[in-house]
Amino acid sequence: MRLMPGSIRGRMLALSAVATLVALLVAGFLIAAVLGRVVTQGVDRRLDAQIALLATAVGDDGSIDRTRLDGLRGALEAGPGWRWQIVTPDRTLGSADFPALELGPPGPHGERGDRGGPPRPREGSEADGTPVHARQVTLSTPAGAVTLSASAPNSVIQRPIREAAVPLLGLLALLSLLLAAAALVQIRYGLRPLRALRDAVADIRAGRMRAVPEDQPAELQPLAQELNALGRDNQAALETARASAANLAHALKTPVATLAIELRDHPEHARQVERIDATIRHHLSRARERVTDRHARVLVAPAVADLARTVSRLNAGPPVDIATTVAPSLAVAVDPADFDEIVGNLLENAVRHAEGKVAVTAARIGAEVSIAVTDDGPGIAPDQMARAIQPGVRLDERGEGHGFGLAIARELSELYRGGLTLARAEGGGLMATVRLPIAAERDE
Missing domain, CATH: 3.30.565.10 (Histidine kinase-like ATPase, C-terminal domain)
Structure with a gap:
């Protein structure tokens, strides 16, 4: 099965289409990745702000200020699916349906979780399997480690990406059409010298020209020069063949004619001479026909x-x-x-x-x-x-x-x-x- 088209134009169009498709897929993937990263960073900043608010309710001794928490509930529960949680050695406070989060990577000393430092991302899922995105930080206090967590539904990340993907796909489709049109124009313009060279060779074959114009693009100029050299060689061979045929015709014409006149009174011999003359003329005619100069x-x-x-x-x-x-x-x-x-x-x-x-x-x-x-x-x-x-x-x-x-x-x-x-x-x-x-x- 032949995969590549038979024409240069078809091959160039096929390669251009494949290259354009690959480029658009890579561009779409990279743009989606960058867009997802930007949206995720925006959500992370919001979750970090919630964790910062939660930290204000934790005392230096590890105690929890319930009054402060009650005042922060409006800001912590910003919408459906936004949840928070404070875990101390002896209690857990926060949203009742806070999702289960995966453990973080091992720390420098092998323990799980992060102690101090900025909040770290965590992934989890709700009871029905819906994924969530969370941020978490662990504070060290005299009373023990206090873990602060804030989560948001994964939809707050996916929805902006989907909303941006529609115009993005439309833009990529328009770009692909523009690239296809540009490729067609480029291929048509780029192959124009080849079409002109083909027409020049056809004119030579028809006798309208004797040589291919050598004012060609750099890639075609050697081909034009070789075609002209081939034409000169063929012309020289043609002239040699014509001269040989003409010389043979002139060399045989007079002796055969003289022999025919001498033998006109001998019918049998005269018929043999006529056969010789007919055979010579037949083969000379074929030879001269094959070397007829069309130009x-x-x-x-x-x-x-x-x-x-x-x-x-x-x-x-x-x-x-x-x-x-x-x-x-x-x-x-x-x-x-x-x-x-x-x-x-x-x-x-x-x-x-x-x-x-x-x-x-x-x-x-x-x-x-x-x-x-x-x-x-x-x-x-x-x-x-x-x-x-x-x-x-x-x-x-x-x-x-x-x-x-x-x-x-x-x-x-x-x-x-x-x-x-x-x-x-x-x-x-x-x-x-x-x-x-x-x-x-x-x-x-």
């Missing part, structure tokens, strides 16, 4: 402009005008190298087949960015568009190329849960549209 972010407008300039400079055919229409704020959650390869392949394909114009447009559609590359070339027949995006397929044998550009663009876009579609442009050319996930706003 990647590319501004579409400047990246497309750079690609357009590069493709224009490398174009060996007739000059082609590349027009771009992209909103400056559009960004996609794609690795920059993958974005260059996707859009670069589409641009190279468009420029290779264009008569003189290529247009690049981009727009946001829901949670995706749609990038369309349109040329004014001859286009592709609708029944051939599905084949055009298959690896190693070339519908036009003119010029260079291995027929992998559109296939690579399709595979990479699908890696980011997007896609590539081909359609006939309004002017008769080809319009290749790639869909990529939009990038979340980032707090740098």
